[in-house]
Amino acid sequence: MTELTPDVVYPKRSSYPMIVNFQNAYVTAEFNDTECSLFTNEDNDKKTVLTQLGDIVYTGEEESESIGKTLLIARDRKTGKVRIIEAGHVELKPVIKNDLNASQLLETSGLELSRKFGSKKQKKQMEQREKLKMNVETVTQQVEKTIANVSVDQLDTSNYENITESDDFYVPPINRTATSVEDVYDTKKIINEDDFEKILSEIEDKDCSEEILPSIQVIVDKNPTEMQKVYGIYASCLAKFFTATMRDINKKTYHICNSSVTLNSIIIQNFTTSINNKRGRPAEYKDKAFCHFVVLLLLMNNFKINMDTVCEVMKIAPRTVLSKVRVTGATQIKQGDKSVLHLKLPLQVKVFKRRK
Numbered sequence: 001m002t003e004l005t006p007d008v009v010y011p012k013r014s015s016y017p018m019i020v021n022f023q024n025a026y027v028t029a030e031f032n033d034t035e036c037s038l039f040t041n042e043d044n045d046k047k048t049v050l051t052q053l054g055d056i057v058y059t060g061e062e063e064s065e066s067i068g069k070t071l072l073i074a075r076d077r078k079t080g081k082v083r084i085i086e087a088g089h090v091e092l093k094p095v096i097k098n099d100l101n102a103s104q105l106l107e108t109s110g111l112e113l114s115r116k117f118g119s120k121k122q123k124k125q126m127e128q129r130e131k132l133k134m135n136v137e138t139v140t141q142q143v144e145k146t147i148a149n150v151s152v153d154q155l156d157t158s159n160y161e162n163i164t165e166s167d168d169f170y171v172p173p174i175n176r177t178a179t180s181v182e183d184v185y186d187t188k189k190i191i192n193e194d195d196f197e198k199i200l201s202e203i204e205d206k207d208c209s210e211e212i213l214p215s216i217q218v219i220v221d222k223n224p225t226e227m228q229k230v231y232g233i234y235a236s237c238l239a240k241f242f243t244a245t246m247r248d249i250n251k252k253t254y255h256i257c258n259s260s261v262t263l264n265s266i267i268i269q270n271f272t273t274s275i276n277n278k279r280g281r282p283a284e285y286k287d288k289a290f291c292h293f294v295v296l297l298l299l300m301n302n303f304k305i306n307m308d309t310v311c312e313v314m315k316i317a318p319r320t321v322l323s324k325v326r327v328t329g330a331t332q333i334k335q336g337d338k339s340v341l342h343l344k345l346p347l348q349v350k351v352f353k354r355r356k
Contacts, residue, residue: 010085017072017087018049022058023094049090058092065089167327169284170291174329181303181345184329185295187227191234195262199230202260211259212236215309219301228300233259235296237267238289239313241281250279290314291328298330298343307332307339 010016015038037050047062072085118126168174173189191199208229212220213236220232237257241249248254249272257264271289273280293314297305310321318339322332329347333340 008083012086019089021091057095060090060092062088062090170288198262199260208259231296238293303343305341
């Protein structure tokens with residue numbers, strides 16, 4: 001037996017061989033060479049092959065090779081050396097070509113026959129269908145007349161200028177490259193020192209027990225510092241804001257925080273919008289309030305918080321919590337029979353689907 005010795009290995013370059021398999025068909029001796037069109041998907045660099053055999057168009061995308069690679073071996077009969085060539089694999093599927101003009105003609109002929117020779121019921125149905133047809137030009141003219149008097153100056157878009165597509169929009173200033181969990185969130189950037197002192201002076205000598213939710217008050221009582229008290233009121237007000245309806249929020253008598261005017265202004269400024277002097281809470285801002293709520297609880301409770309507490313306070317299901325909380329960097333872990341959100345390194349990958 002001739003010994004095979006690899007000579008050259010050809011990896012994939014801009015162009016490379018492609019092994020083609022026809023779906024529900026196979027190549028016979030009567031097959032003739034035919035031209036193919038090759039396209040590249042800019043998103044994943046995969047190749048798409050397009051060809052036509054007779055009246056049938058075949059197309060298919062290159063299959064991904066997550067486990068192994070497809071290799072071709074070309075052997076030199078005299079020397080026994082071989083060349084290993086990396087190739088792709090694609091399955092070509094037939095594509096049905098529709099003649100739109102013929103379909104439209106067939107439909108039109110059917111309508112004409114129904115109009116002339118159909119029964120009373122068919123004629124009545126045909127009249128109803130024609131009444132439902134819209135004149136595109138008429139509708140276009142009506143829309144143009146409607147928007148003709150709309151001016152851009154009537155809309156206050158200043159509140160949307162700072163909206164970013166980054167997931168960091170939803171959380172307080174975050175250091176995703178921090179080497180310790182204590183450095184992930186800077187408490188001085190969540191509430192600056194001046195506002196923190198104002199809030200403390202406003203809640204001093206006040207009984208804030210009615211402002212802080214019972215489950216959050218339990219966390220505050222474990223370590224009753226000034227920061228814990230301020231964060232406890234902040235988190236409770238965000239929960240109140242998250243679960244409130246827009247009808248209540250738009251009431252003139254509605255206050256997000258009754259204990260502190262400064263904290264009330266911070267929440268309004270960071271978690272609501274104002275369009276034509278009307279307060280709004282888009283879905284992105286509601287999610288932002290939720291993420292800040294979770295971050296505050298994590299900082300208050302040694303970077304851990306019970307999942308049941310979040311679900312109970314925010315009145316949402318665990319699955320929804322997990323879909324939103326990943327952007328904060330927290331991870332779900334199990335402690336006994338309880339599910340816990342834990343902020344630890346490495347941080348959870350940012351995956352936040354809310355965009356609509």
